[in-house]
Amino acid sequence: MTSTKSKKKRKPTSSLLSRRKNGHLPPSSSSTTTTNPPLPSKLSRTLIRSHHTTQKRLSQAIQQNDTTTIAELTSKLSSSGGLEAYQRASVSGQSSKRGGDSSKILVDWFIELGIPKPTHKKSHSGKNSNSNGDNNNNNSSSSDGSDEGLSNYRLLEIGCLSPTNTIHSYFPKPQRTLMDLNSLHPDEILKQDFMKFPVPQLADDGYDIISCSLVLNYVPTPSGRGDMLKHITSFMEQALERRRKRLKSLSNNSTNKETTETDWSSTFPAMFLVLPAPCVTNSRYLTEDRLQEIMISMGYEMVRRKLSPKLVYYLWKFVGNGSRKKFKKTELLPGGKRNNFAIIVE
Template sequence: MPAPADVSRAFWNIQRQTRKNTQKTPKHQNTITTFSIATPVASPMASSKKKRKPSSSLLSRRQTAAAAVSKPLPSKLSRKLIRSHHTAQKRLSQAIQQNDSTAITTLTTQLTTSGGLAAYQRASVSGQSSQRGGDSSRILTDWFTSLGIPKPKDAASSSSSNSPLSAFRLLEIGCLSPANAIHSYFPAPRRTLLDLNSLHPEILKQDFMSFPVPASAESGYDIISCSLVLNYVPTPAGRGDMLKHISRFMEQGLARRELRLQKPRATNKLHKEELKPVSSDDDWDEWFPALFFVLPAPCVTNSRYLTGDKLEEIMASMGYEEVRKKVSPKLVYYLYRYHGNGTGGKFKKVELLPGGKRNNFAIVVE
């Protein structure tokens, strides 16, 4: 049987090839799209009327095509696409583990013809649109408020001086849009946004598992957002590896916290006296480094192999403390503080809740 790392690597190679194939569009399709807006034929009676000056046809038609592509999908269709993509992905990972070449070919073709990762992302973007209340980071900003961290003075400003967290840095894994609610707290360049298939120039096209920990704490991160990403990893062992890789960044986050706490207090230059230290109400370092973590609710509420208690045990073993939690019918949200004093235990795939209608989502830590 292939090693978990080999399975994950093979899976992502297939996904990349799928994405590459879906991006190839025949020339005749471009022609149809370019001339999809018909020009009406003027009648003899209207010949005396002033003709309307045509606009820059190529630009306007491209904009029309782009608008059609970016139009949100119906919610039922979005959910159907997401579910079918996850099902095909799960079966593909099983086929790779079993070296079933026929199933691999069939499922790869299925993913390609259905639009692959690009279609999945479009459905995900539609699902997280503000009109549907799907931006999960709004939960995080609400939690910031409950922890005493005020909202930025000017959410629309790109200046980090407007944010109460101006000295903090964000790393977002699986980012679909640079306009999420949390980004107002971390304007560029105080954030790094990653995704396997970037949908925006600011989002780096990057596999997080090959994204290196920065060489110095100054370039590190204080909070990591991992929303609806872990469930996309095809194997239980691969999910455990992702959590361990996140923890490497968290270790550097601890070093950043120490650097902030060691900075000398400000002084009043006029009277040459030390200013009062920041009050505990304004001391937000105690909540960092932090991990904002989101999973589909059934991964925790209806799995044979993972429960809320088991997830808490896994996270505690890695050095995390739960600060906030919210369970909705569709999603479960967590905010963890990383203290680094974990036991470093191992967790196997063990059945906890038997039942025919439960799913097989699991996290294995080796």
């Protein structure tokens, strides 16, 4: 009688997990990027950290004109999936199973502040000018929006990965412009480097709130981060003009004498800023106090703040008249286990 050994059934392994060596992702096309299941959280974190570290080293090599290191790091980024792999990891982090997108916090704050959703989903012209949500609605700032919610308010979202973020319910098309360096949804999100995106020539085409969620920390240099904040502030200065036009229109046309600056509309113009918590809680060069100094000097006031174990969220109201103070990279909290995240304003 012959005995046969029973073969143990081999458990199926994920194709993603089977290719985790060196933190590399399997290649994927943009058409499948958004349909893949979320990556394991540990892998997502590893990919994001590795990408940030490599980008930082590449930026340093470029500054030093180290062509050998530049070629080496560029090859490393390419072989590991580059920006697309980073985006896939970021999208996985935004999945509903892991708490969803950061704009849910902004929506919670809107509710706290009594900011109503718009009562209609079309601009006064009733037309959408292009697929990414931008428009040329010359009547967009004709009123304060108190009777129509945020119908006449416009959102600019930098580094947008999804066209269905929670905050979009407050800014239906065409009252929003979504952009990212590598758009995962070309029909709805503009492929655009924000630093090359000009302030609109007309205030009517400007924005009332800018969302900058987990974007500032992606900028590889401290001075580049300062430049991004200054560029955002250029949009905010135009947004103040939009606000003045609303107030003037309100005083000329409204019979409601009780409408005052304490209305929810006084929250705008505003910026929603999200950073990894260690950027301000465990950095040698940036603390929350220093960040607030920088923002105040640019003309902002903090409206809301939330600190979680991983992220820190801010809502900044722009009031203008900042001192435009310069900030250098100065050690504030010494320590061997701290990171080097910094913001330089020149």
